Amino acid sequence: MRVIFRGLGLGLWVCLLGGCMKVSDMAEVSRQHLRDVGLLDHSVAQRSSGWRLQADSAIFIAQGHFVPAGEAYPRPNVVADSAFTGFVEYFPRVRRAAQPLGLEEALEQGRHAGSHYILYSRFASADDRIGTYEEWNEQRAANRLGVDSGVVQLMLIEIGTGYLVDTARIRVRGGLLSIYDTRPEDLLLRPFQQYAQRLLGLSG
Incomplete structure (x- = not known):
């Protein structure tokens, strides 16, 4: 305190x-x-490059089949959905896959959609801690109390050349003020908005 x-x-x-x-x-x-x-949700993004995109770049967003390590079971396409919601405010020409795809499938769909880049993601790890009375009654494990956390990995690939433009690792952690009835996937929107801003060269 x-x-x-x-x-x-x-x-x-x-x-x-x-x-x-x-x-x-x-x-x-x-x-x-x-x-x-630790009172509010927190995120940290580590990028491999400072590459910037034009605002009219067409981006195809997809998520891999990988099931995150840890104590969480997010719905299959939640990372791609969060990325789309975060990017669409900044990139008008953004589309997303309707379901998880392998990388080659995602590249093919992005190429068919006429996109310049693909943002390919996976939920590397996620820890959904006890955050409701119902969850406490089900688990009764004091060591499972706490804030949610997770790690998302991203690859930004130029579809025409296959060049890996950027990679990023985003770590998210919940806050004590938002601990009730949240899940790790609920923490993803803000970091994706910030990543989109950085790709445009805006502060975020």
């Missing part, structure tokens, strides 16, 4: 020092500190 209040105090102190900061900037700084101390 002391760490939480220290983080909040630091956030307020930074805001006060900013003096001329806009209200929106102050709010974002406060949110960032709340994420750092």
Whole structure:
């Protein structure tokens, strides 16, 4: 608890020092500190390159058949669905596969759709902790209490050449304020929005 209040105090102190900061900037700084101390959902993305795309790039989004390691059973195409929702705000020419596909199948469908790139993803690991009274009654395991977490792996491939443009690893972790009735897949939208922003060279 002391760490939480220290983080909040630091956030307020930074805001006060900013003096001329806009209200929106102050709010974002406060949110960032709340994420750092574990109260809000948190994500970290590691990219292999700084490659940027044009806004009119046609992107085909697909997810592999891989079942994530860990204590979770997300629905089969949830990563592709989350990526599509996160990307469509920034890339008008984005499409997604209706179901999980192998890489060669995904490339073929992307080529048939006239896409320039394929964003191929998989849920590498996911840990769905106890977050409701019903789950507690079913499992009765104190070591399963806590926040959800997961890891998603991405490959961005240029369809025409087969060139691997970028790879990324996104780690997500839930927050104490959003612990009730959430699943690891509920944490994916924001990191995909941020990844789309970075591909465009925007801050995110």
